[in-house]
Amino acid sequence: MHSSLTLISDFSIPDLVLMMQGSIWISSNSQGHAQSMTLVLRLLIQPFRRGMFELGTLLEQSKSNSIFTSLQVILADDDDGNRTVTKKMLEKLGCRVSAVASWFECLSALGPTGNSYQVIVLDLQMPEMDGFEVAMRIRKFRSRNRPLIIALTASAEAHVWERCLQMGMSGVIRKPVLLQGMADEL
Amino acid sequence: MERSQMYRQLANMRKALFDQGFLDEQFVQLEELQDDANPNFVEEIVTLFYRDSTRLIHNIEQALEKNPLDFTKLDSYMHQFKGSTTSIGAKKVTNECTQFREYCKAGNGEGCKRTFEQLKKEYALLKKKLEAYFQLARQIGPVESACRPK
Numbered sequence: 265m266h267s268s269l270t271l272i273s274d275f276s277i278p279d280l281v282l283m284m285q286g287s288i289w290i291s292s293n294s295q296g297h298a299q300s301m302t303l304v305l306r307l308l309i310q311p312f313r314r315g316m317f318e319l320g321t322l323l324e325q326s327k328s329n330s331i332f333t334s335l336q337v338i339l340a341d342d343d344d345g346n347r348t349v350t351k352k353m354l355e356k357l358g359c360r361v362s363a364v365a366s367w368f369e370c371l372s373a374l375g376p377t378g379n380s381y382q383v384i385v386l387d388l389q390m391p392e393m394d395g396f397e398v399a400m401r402i403r404k405f406r407s408r409n410r411p412l413i414i415a416l417t418a419s420a421e422a423h424v425w426e427r428c429l430q431m432g433m434s435g436v437i438r439k440p441v442l443l444q445g446m447a448d449e450l
Numbered sequence: 451m452e453r454s455q456m457y458r459q460l461a462n463m464r465k466a467l468f469d470q471g472f473l474d475e476q477f478v479q480l481e482e483l484q485d486d487a488n489p490n491f492v493e494e495i496v497t498l499f500y501r502d503s504t505r506l507i508h509n510i511e512q513a514l515e516k517n518p519l520d521f522t523k524l525d526s527y528m529h530q531f532k533g534s535t536t537s538i539g540a541k542k543v544t545n546e547c548t549q550f551r552e553y554c555k556a557g558n559g560e561g562c563k564r565t566f567e568q569l570k571k572e573y574a575l576l577k578k579k580l581e582a583y584f585q586l587a588r589q590i591g592p593v594e595s596a597c598r599p600k
Contacts, residue, residue: 343502343533343534344498344501344502345495345498345499345502345534345537345538346533346534346537348494348495348498349479349480349483349495349537352483352488352491353483356483389530389533418529418532418533418536439533439536439537
């Protein structure tokens with residue numbers, strides 16, 4: 265079972281091709297354990313738009329067949345406004361969201377083995393914390409059923425993306441986060 | 451005032467905010483998240499924004515009084531601030547942020563200060579306009595009041 269998550273960026277075509285060839289976006293962990301969720305990314309190149317995270321298709325699908333129903337997500341973002349908005353978007357998709365305001369709370373929420381969060385959405389710009397460091401800790405922390413880590417960043421720079429990939433993050437969403445219908449896109 | 455009149459007035463206010471460039475598409479994103487469970491979602495987000503950004507504005511102000519100016523720090527504050535303005539669709543304010551960052555990169559202190567004054571004006575003006583808008587929206591009550599722009 266799968267659903268499609270469209271990640272659109274304004275990166276150059278060579279960068280996108282590189283990423284696609286790396287299959288970095290498809291979630292399968294290094295131990296070969298089947299993931300309970302497969303993210304299949306179709307990278308649509310839209311030169312006129314800034315990077316965005318398009319979930320509109322999923323909203324429509326979610327009415328009938330929702331892979332996102334009861335998907336458990338931890339959202340970590342220190343900005344109250346942004347956190348509230350992102351949380352709402354995820355909830356609209358049917359996710360169950362725990363929102364925290366610091367990396368410490370995020371790690372606490374994950375617990376020792378415990379809570380089965382499948383996705384962590386992490387703002388890279390929280391103060392007093394290096395988002396990459398957190399991701400590394402999370403990865404060391406639980407190697408089985410490791411949650412997917414998706415980074416939120418306002419940065420458009422390729423090196424930030426690359427670093428996310430190197431750190432083992434499963435995806436990057438560029439801020440501001442948008443929720444748009446497929447119709448709009450066409 | 452009759453309800454339908456208020457409704458029309460609200461729609462006009464909203465349209466003006468977009469037409470005059472105060473708000474952009476991101477604001478519509480917020481509106482789309484509003485529902486019966488969260489009927490004042492947009493207002494809540496905007497309120498949060500103005501509350502949280504006060505601290506940042508203050509930090510920038512203080513940083514602009516230092517001599518010499520720390521452009522890296524200023525840029526970093528503004529980057530953060532811009533992240534928030536963008537996410538509520540505050541178009542004019544965001545433009546000032548962008549301009550400010552350009553001046554930071556160029557090491558142009560006077561440019562930064564001038565732009566910041568302009569930014570504060572836009573920030574305050576938008577706040578007033580949105581306050582009026584939300585006040586009217588509340589008066590009308592939980593009616594589907596958004597007209598989507600084309």
